Amino acid sequence: MFVQLKPWGVRKLTADEVINQLRPKLARVPGITLFLQNVQDVRLGGRGSRTQYQYTIVDANLAELNEWAPRVLARLRSLPELRDVNTDQQTQGLKLNVEVDRDSAARLGITPQLVDDTLYDAFRPAAGGDDLHAAQPVSGGPGGEAGVPGQPGGLAEALPAR
Secondary structure, X not given: OOOOOOOOOOOOXXXXXXXXXXHHHHHOOOOOOOOOOOOOOOOOOOOOOOOOOOOOOOOOOHHHHHHHHHHHHHHHHHOOOOOOOOOOOOOOOOOEOOOOOHHHHHHOOOXXXXXXXXXXXXXXXXXXXXXXXXXXXXXXXXXXXXXXXXXXXXXXXXXXXX
């Protein structure tokens, strides 16, 4: 949601002062969490987010990333200079493991792509959500098996259940 303030000559507070007045009042509203920010005229780099500044942690080892990301988040939240510190890491999603008997599927005319498309259609995110099909394609892996890149065999861990 975007809110446009009255022109500067009509109001006495800066946008940041308005935000600082609203923040504690809105924090008392049950069931919602709001991240207020003064939108800049020019935004360089990054992607739109619910906070003014953002950082990205990348690690080739998922277990290590899942261990350290919450630690970094907790430390940043403890700094009094920072407000509305949040994360978009999603580690609590459900997972669906599917094993396909390729010989039986082939006898029935079922291709790995058909399995991929069917699962995607059944479990895809709602409109406006992340596009799992583009982000986590199930394609021919080693030996022509359907799988997640870097994970040989089957459709294991390809799509989260929703």
